[in-house]
Amino acid sequence: MPLPPVAAAGASPPPSAVSSGRSSGFGALVEQRAAVHAADPARAPRPGRALSTLEGVERAQRRLDAVLAAARAGRTFTAQELLGLQAEAYRAVQTVDLATKVVEQGAQSVKQALNAQV
Secondary structure (H helix, E strand, C coil): CCCCCCCCCCCCCCHHHCCCCCCCCHHHHHHHHHHHHHHCHHHCCCCCHHHHHHHHHHHHHHHHHHHHHHHHCCCCCCHHHHHHHHHHHHHHHHHHHHHHHHHHHHHHHHHHHHHCCC
């Protein structure tokens, strides 16, 4: 029997793909999408900009930790190095602050959607 055509990446599988034995709802949809992604990894969501931003924050934190450890060990820094370190710390703080605001806004949107009268 020929295989059905593959939908574009990120597209939802057709409703006929839902097994009739499962309950409908969000949990069933999550299980269905997980099964589709396990069967076809090319259709799995790719890490996006948020993940790369978080990785950048982690790198900055590791760098700042290494610099602090070096300072504790007695290393002295030039004014240029300290200015660069300050800029890195500021950039990391701004990224975390922005991410916090985005997450708060997303949580508020979900809360509003769940409380909406349908």
